Amino acid sequence: MTSETxxxxxxxxxxxxxxLGWLWALLGLLACIELGWLTGSILKSRKxxxxxxxxxxxxxxxxxxxxxxxxxxxxPEAMAYLSRLEDGSFIALSKTCTHLGCTVPWDQVRQRFVCxxxxxxxxxxxxxxxxxxxxxxxxxxxxxxxxxxRIDIATPTRRETFDASQTTRV
Amino acid sequence: xxxxTSPKPASLTGFILHLHPRTVPADTIRFTLSFxxxxxxxxxxxxxxxxxxxxxxxxxxxxxxxxxxxxxxxAAGSLAGFVRNIHHWAxxxxxxxxxxxxxxxxxTGAADRTRRLNWLIGICLLLxxxxxxxTGYLLPWDQLAYWxxxxxxxxxxxxxxxxxxxxxxxxxxxxxxxxxLATFFxxxxxxxxxxxxxxxxxxxWLIRKAGGLVRDQDLPLERISAMPALISREAxxxxxLTSLLLLFAALVDAPLADIANPGESPNPAKAAWYFLGLQExxxxxxxxxxxxxxxxxxxxxxxxxxxxxGTNLPPGIWCGGDNGWAHAAAAWGIGLGAAIPLIMLDxxxxxxxxxxxxxxxWISRGLVPxxxxxxxLWLVYRLLRRRRSSRPESxxxxxxxxxGMLCGLTAAGVWxxxxxxxxxxxx
Numbered sequence: 184m185t186s187e188t189x190x191x192x193x194x195x196x197x198x199x200x201x202x203l204g205w206l207w208a209l210l211g212l213l214a215c216i217e218l219g220w221l222t223g224s225i226l227k228s229r230k231x232x233x234x235x236x237x238x239x240x241x242x243x244x245x246x247x248x249x250x251x252x253x254x255x256x257x258x259p260e261a262m263a264y265l266s267r268l269e270d271g272s273f274i275a276l277s278k279t280c281t282h283l284g285c286t287v288p289w290d291q292v293r294q295r296f297v298c299x300x301x302x303x304x305x306x307x308x309x310x311x312x313x314x315x316x317x318x319x320x321x322x323x324x325x326x327x328x329x330x331x332x333r334i335d336i337a338t339p340t341r342r343e344t345f346d347a348s349q350t351t352r353v
Numbered sequence: 354x355x356x357x358t359s360p361k362p363a364s365l366t367g368f369i370l371h372l373h374p375r376t377v378p379a380d381t382i383r384f385t386l387s388f389x390x391x392x393x394x395x396x397x398x399x400x401x402x403x404x405x406x407x408x409x410x411x412x413x414x415x416x417x418x419x420x421x422x423x424x425x426x427x428a429a430g431s432l433a434g435f436v437r438n439i440h441h442w443a444x445x446x447x448x449x450x451x452x453x454x455x456x457x458x459x460x461t462g463a464a465d466r467t468r469r470l471n472w473l474i475g476i477c478l479l480l481x482x483x484x485x486x487x488t489g490y491l492l493p494w495d496q497l498a499y500w501x502x503x504x505x506x507x508x509x510x511x512x513x514x515x516x517x518x519x520x521x522x523x524x525x526x527x528x529x530x531x532x533x534l535a536t537f538f539x540x541x542x543x544x545x546x547x548x549x550x551x552x553x554x555x556x557x558w559l560i561r562k563a564g565g566l567v568r569d570q571d572l573p574l575e576r577i578s579a580m581p582a583l584i585s586r587e588a589x590x591x592x593x594l595t596s597l598l599l600l601f602a603a604l605v606d607a608p609l610a611d612i613a614n615p616g617e618s619p620n621p622a623k624a625a626w627y628f629l630g631l632q633e634x635x636x637x638x639x640x641x642x643x644x645x646x647x648x649x650x651x652x653x654x655x656x657x658x659x660x661x662x663g664t665n666l667p668p669g670i671w672c673g674g675d676n677g678w679a680h681a682a683a684a685w686g687i688g689l690g691a692a693i694p695l696i697m698l699d700x701x702x703x704x705x706x707x708x709x710x711x712x713x714x715w716i717s718r719g720l721v722p723x724x725x726x727x728x729x730l731w732l733v734y735r736l737l738r739r740r741r742s743s744r745p746e747s748x749x750x751x752x753x754x755x756x757g758m759l760c761g762l763t764a765a766g767v768w769x770x771x772x773x774x775x776x777x778x779x780x
Binding site for chain 2: 226229259262278282283284285286288290297298299300301302313314315317
């Protein structure tokens, strides 16, 4: 805009004016970079949220006998579900929807997880039944020690499809 | 412009007069030309600024005290709750008024060559209004707030290339928590209002540079003094709106859900009404399409409207004159009516495709529906042109169709979604 008005009134701009104009623009750019760097360093220095699950990473989920094949139980301390599949193996599923992060309740009647935010559904292995979700629910490793089930909640594992290696056999 | 013979008095009156031109074309102060929508937006902005500053005194921006501080605003003898109500309803109303203002500007042919920079600034202001509303409803740290932040920061993660970085910066870490609230508080009370003030000043100045409101060039130009003709009208609209808003805020409390519970999403978990159109899109489409590609496409089309030659409606006349308004209204109605059967149809498709997902989601739930809608719109456009409808009018009909569909998506989100976001009848 300014160049337009300038050219109206000053058809011939002295060359040193142009140079000075460029210098101003350069200074402005430097100021912007500095401001951006400052903002970035402040954002970086923020304390990361202390991991909520520090401390106990192995959560007791009950005894093997208390699950019959087809059972899905919520384990609130682990923010997870423990699901016993038809073949008797166990898989621990994260409660967090892989679409946009809502928690998915288990619908006993429809025998599936139904997301309350965008309607994705998942079966008992965590696989997607209805879009919009595009990935199965994350899973946690399950350990069985003397008939006692333990979920290792250190890190949820992302996956593209369900396969038997993600389950734990008795 | 200030070529007045007598200098303006150095007082508040003088300042108000200085913000206005000395004379305005008589035909532009007609209420039915602008419906005072721009003035209403400015009034609401000032109210929001004032009530926002007042709320800084009673609100506490920390995860463990935010919700309680809002409950205490409603304690007996406290006016803080009333102030919060005004702020909440003014914010909601501002979304409606801004959208209507944008439509008014487009439909009266004001988005022309001389005003296209201002059109772009107006779009930026609309986006800032939406972002201000969004960051505002996070602050109570109730269930709505917590799950909205969770969804939003996860949504940012689907943006191509920068997604992971963006959601990390917004959240201030891997999970939603105290840093997230601090970030959104800074955005809501600092960043957004200052950007808006700067853009608003630019917005107003560009209206003055364009010679005031858009007008029908065929009418004889008769200039009348802005004082009292324009200023008294502005005062009537501004004060009338303020009194109605205060009355409404005195009668209806702003909603507040239960305190945030990271362990359980509410069912159904719905966003604020103005985002339910987007939420409805998310139910049907691949996340990258619903979050990024389609909103960006719509925004780009909207921004480019005044830059495509031969699409401008005639200035100062609603919808191009004649029966234009009826065509625009019909297009809007058809868009609205088409959205709901489309939603129901896709709901059936989603249910019938139940079972292990086989199709590639970004094709079946992204490219295919987008191409289908684009082809349908192109077909409508060709048909209109064949029927000798002018180019500006055909474009207007497309714009109103798309706007109607957006309204339909929003209405479906508000009234037709129940538990588990399943389709239900509103009762």
